[in-house]
Amino acid sequence: MDYREYLKDKKRIVIKIGSSSLTHRETGRLNLTKMEVLVREISDLCNQGKEVVVVSSGAIGVGSAALGLGGKPQRVEQKQACAAIGQARLMMIYQKLFAEYNQTAGQILMTKNTMVNHLNRRNAQNTFEELLKMRVIPIVNENDTISTYEIQFGDNDTLSAIVSALIRADLLILLSDIDGLFTDDPRKNPQAEFVSLVENMDEHYMKMGKNTTGSQVGTGGMATKLEAARIATGAGADMVIANGADFHIIHRIMGGRPEGTLFLANPKEEFYLIDYIDQLVNP
Ligand code: GLU
Numbered sequence: 001m002d003y004r005e006y007l008k009d010k011k012r013i014v015i016k017i018g019s020s021s022l023t024h025r026e027t028g029r030l031n032l033t034k035m036e037v038l039v040r041e042i043s044d045l046c047n048q049g050k051e052v053v054v055v056s057s058g059a060i061g062v063g064s065a066a067l068g069l070g071g072k073p074q075r076v077e078q079k080q081a082c083a084a085i086g087q088a089r090l091m092m093i094y095q096k097l098f099a100e101y102n103q104t105a106g107q108i109l110m111t112k113n114t115m116v117n118h119l120n121r122r123n124a125q126n127t128f129e130e131l132l133k134m135r136v137i138p139i140v141n142e143n144d145t146i147s148t149y150e151i152q153f154g155d156n157d158t159l160s161a162i163v164s165a166l167i168r169a170d171l172l173i174l175l176s177d178i179d180g181l182f183t184d185d186p187r188k189n190p191q192a193e194f195v196s197l198v199e200n201m202d203e204h205y206m207k208m209g210k211n212t213t214g215s216q217v218g219t220g221g222m223a224t225k226l227e228a229a230r231i232a233t234g235a236g237a238d239m240v241i242a243n244g245a246d247f248h249i250i251h252r253i254m255g256g257r258p259e260g261t262l263f264l265a266n267p268k269e270e271f272y273l274i275d276y277i278d279q280l281v282n283p
Helices: 003-009 032-047 059-066 076-100 112-116 118-133 156-167 222-234 249-254 273-281
Strands: 012-017 051-056 104-110 136-142 171-176 238-243 261-263
Touching (some): 003 238, 012 032, 012 156, 032 249, 051 076, 051 118, 059 076, 076 104, 076 136, 112 118, 112 273, 118 136, 171 222, 171 249, 222 238, 222 261, 238 249
Parallel strands (some): 012 051, 012 171, 104 136, 171 238
Antiparallel strands (some): 238 261
């Protein structure tokens, strides 16, 4: 069975872009050439009649580069200030580039509280639905400026999986600086083998996660990506982890080409998003 063929028919897609895929490593500033490709790829999916939600990192990194801080800010207050600057810049560029392709982008900033609070969660869900009905592309990030330690998602891998579950997406694509899942960390173990298909996201695969990321800018490592896979597949979405070095990979994934690791949806009756969020808040 060629599961990749089914990706062509996906209708509601969440695409998560890591900070390292959006910025120049040397300066931390936005890589505009790459962003143009990203926006063109997404616009073309919309032109095909698909609904696309983007979960974009980069607020803190872009803010920090704008201030010339050099590297990742350490203190929470500093991160929050950087996010206030960077998020606005990020959106300005997205709006401008999407407008060139006749698309409208909207911003949704979330915190854990958005998901935990019943009313907030319903509001967020309604907003997503309404934006998608209007053919607007929601661009999501954590509301880093106000989310303090207790309420933060922490990384956008988890956030993108939660968004997928919330809006009942049928596909989640995580684009970062890794090719997909390996049996071990390929940066440390040359024997590590690439895993192209995960039919059932179980403990065996969870253990392959490493709490590391090769990038200086992102937050999530393989472990958070596998946690995202557990949420997304459990909620009924397929998920692909692939390398965001070249965003043309998006149409190759959507065209059924064997890029990255595909995790098959495995909807679990016992999977309740709200129970999951509760665990995150009260571990
Ligand atoms: N929300 C953070 C930002 O936009 C990124 C979190 C992450 O790297 O996953 O800067």
